[in-house]
Amino acid sequence: MLQLSFIRENKDRVLKGLKVRNYADKDLGIIEEVIALDDKRKSTQKSLDDQLAQAKVLSKQIGGLYKEGKRSEGDALKEQVASLKEQTSQLQEELKAAESQLTEQLLSLPNIPHESVPAGNTDEDNEVFKDWTEELPVLTGDALPHWELSKKYTIFDLELGTKLTGAGFPLYRGKGAKLQRGLINFFLDEGHEAGYEEIIPPLLVNEDSARGTGQLPDKEGQMYHCTGDNLYLIPTAEVPITNIYRNVIMDEKDFPVKLCGHTPCFRREAGSYGAHVRGLNRVHQFDKVEIVRIEHPDKSYEVLMEMLAHVEKLLQKLELPYRILRLCGGDLGHAAALTYDFEVYSAAQKRWLEVSSVSNFETYQSNRMKLRFRNEDKKMQLAHTLNGSALALARIVAALLENNQTPEGIRIPKALQPYTRFDILN
RNA sequence: GGAAGAGUGGCAGAGCUGGUUUAAUGCACCGGUCUUGAAAACCGACGUACCUUAACGGGUACCGGGGGUUCGAAUCCCUCCUCUUCCGCCA
Numbered sequence: 456m457l458q459l460s461f462i463r464e465n466k467d468r469v470l471k472g473l474k475v476r477n478y479a480d481k482d483l484g485i486i487e488e489v490i491a492l493d494d495k496r497k498s499t500q501k502s503l504d505d506q507l508a509q510a511k512v513l514s515k516q517i518g519g520l521y522k523e524g525k526r527s528e529g530d531a532l533k534e535q536v537a538s539l540k541e542q543t544s545q546l547q548e549e550l551k552a553a554e555s556q557l558t559e560q561l562l563s564l565p566n567i568p569h570e571s572v573p574a575g576n577t578d579e580d581n582e583v584f585k586d587w588t589e590e591l592p593v594l595t596g597d598a599l600p601h602w603e604l605s606k607k608y609t610i611f612d613l614e615l616g617t618k619l620t621g622a623g624f625p626l627y628r629g630k631g632a633k634l635q636r637g638l639i640n641f642f643l644d645e646g647h648e649a650g651y652e653e654i655i656p657p658l659l660v661n662e663d664s665a666r667g668t669g670q671l672p673d674k675e676g677q678m679y680h681c682t683g684d685n686l687y688l689i690p691t692a693e694v695p696i697t698n699i700y701r702n703v704i705m706d707e708k709d710f711p712v713k714l715c716g717h718t719p720c721f722r723r724e725a726g727s728y729g730a731h732v733r734g735l736n737r738v739h740q741f742d743k744v745e746i747v748r749i750e751h752p753d754k755s756y757e758v759l760m761e762m763l764a765h766v767e768k769l770l771q772k773l774e775l776p777y778r779i780l781r782l783c784g785g786d787l788g789h790a791a792a793l794t795y796d797f798e799v800y801s802a803a804q805k806r807w808l809e810v811s812s813v814s815n816f817e818t819y820q821s822n823r824m825k826l827r828f829r830n831e832d833k834k835m836q837l838a839h840t841l842n843g844s845a846l847a848l849a850r851i852v853a854a855l856l857e858n859n860q861t862p863e864g865i866r867i868p869k870a871l872q873p874y875t876r877f878d879i880l881n
Numbered sequence: 882g883g884a885a886g887a888g889u890g891g892c893a894g895a896g897c898u899g900g901u902u903u904a905a906u907g908c909a910c911c912g913g914u915c916u917u918g919a920a921a922a923c924c925g926a927c928g929u930a931c932c933u934u935a936a937c938g939g940g941u942a943c944c945g946g947g948g949g950u951u952c953g954a955a956u957c958c959c960u961c962c963u964c965u966u967c968c969g970c971c972a
Binding site: 496497498500501503504505507508510511513514515516517518519521522529530532533534535536537539540704825833835 | 900901911929930931932933940941942951952953
């Protein structure tokens with residue numbers, strides 16, 4: 456959620472940012488609407504406060520008069536306060552209405568993109584930030600996509616998952632299960648090496664948490680909702696881990712906050728079926744190690760690059776060809792100011808698969824969840840939040856299987872072998 | 882799931898037979914005096930949000946969340962949440 460003060464003071468920048476996000480000219484009026492609503496809110500509160508102050512003084516006088524036994528004088532004052540009350544309750548309603556309208560408008564406004572975000576509509580317009588300069592692996596003609604390899608070597612079973620749950624819930628077995636476990640531990644250990652504290656959070660969160668990181672109301676239909684208890688299955692560890700800091704006032708010396716955690720992620724992925732979602736390319740449940748940072752605003756972009764380097768190192772150790780994209784305005788998530796996507800080349804499918812998304816949310820999330828710190832001048836200031844996948848499993852597995860297939864089986868990268876405890880999957 | 886009790890400012894803790902409570906007091910933190918330095922002692926400041934003011938300051942709201950009664954609510958009522966103890970169930 457953008458801060459009103461920011462919108463007021465940086466109107467041009469906000470408008471420019473919305474344009475980068477492909478807002479039509481006619482929709483830009485929302486900014487003026489928001490400011491007008493805020494004016495209305497302010498003036499309403501001013502008159503409400505004045506009246507309440509009057510009523511308060513009078514009420515105190517009534518108490519005094521009653522004590523002195525001056526009942527009739529007290530009763531006379533009562534009538535005055537009663538009529539004041541009618542006005543205040545009306546003003547109160549107006550104030551409430553203005554506030555809720557304002558909140559609704561503010562929630563609908565996306566974050567303002569960082570100045571480096573390229574304009575554009577679709578993923579076609581994303582900018583290649585770092586390309587893969589070596590040759591892309593080329594497989595022989597009989598190379599198999601990962602869903603075929605899976606059948607050949609019994610790695611995961613989508614049919615069984617369908618039997619147990621439904622489409623998109625893979626069941627891993629044998630060496631496939633060990634590969635999963637190995638990857639998770641590898642990623643967590645790398646996170647630990649880089650100074651991240653490991654968290655095992657709850658996999659269900661309440662409404663406040665879902666709102667804090669921006670899943671509600673923006674992505675309501677994308678989460679599994681347990682209506683009986685009004686809890687949501689997490690779509691990413693970002694939600695519980697970042698919300699640790701919801702409603703927290705930090706001290707400047709508490710920075711940096713570096714957290715990581717492995718969780719399964721649950722996504723309904725409503726409406727996204729098609730040729731590109733075969734196998735593990737898009738599933739409803741997958742495992743992911745997430746890294747989360749809470750940072751001083753002056754440091755956050757430096758930290759973003761540091762996170763990029765961390766993810767890059769993981770892919771290098773896994774010996775996977777990758778490239779880094781800078782998302783364009785149209786592809787950028789609602790809450791992010793700047794996002795880099797990592798894509799891994801899947802040789803059998805001959806396409807790039809998104810395996811990580813690293814974002815700086817600046818104050819957008821922290822404003823929603825009231826995550827603040829006391830700065831040098833002892834003043835309250837919103838912190839910056841960042842997060843990134845390091846890494847998401849399902850697609851990494853897909854790429855590993857495909858790129859490393861040999862006639863003898865699937866070759867496990869060296870860095871992973873201590874974790875899988877086998878060097879070939881067959 | 883059942884019964885009882887409780888949730889007050891960073892912490893502890895009073896107020897809870899409704900009206901100088903602008904939420905006492907202690908501790909912690911911060912600033913100052915004293916000291917070579919520190920401790921102790923003493924003095925002072927010490928919440929959050931919003932509104933207002935050029936600024937000093939002033940105003941309103943907040944005593945787990947929400948709603949209600951009343952001229953007036955931390956205090957009474959309703960409801961939800963959380964915690965503690967006991968019982969039941971259980972990996």
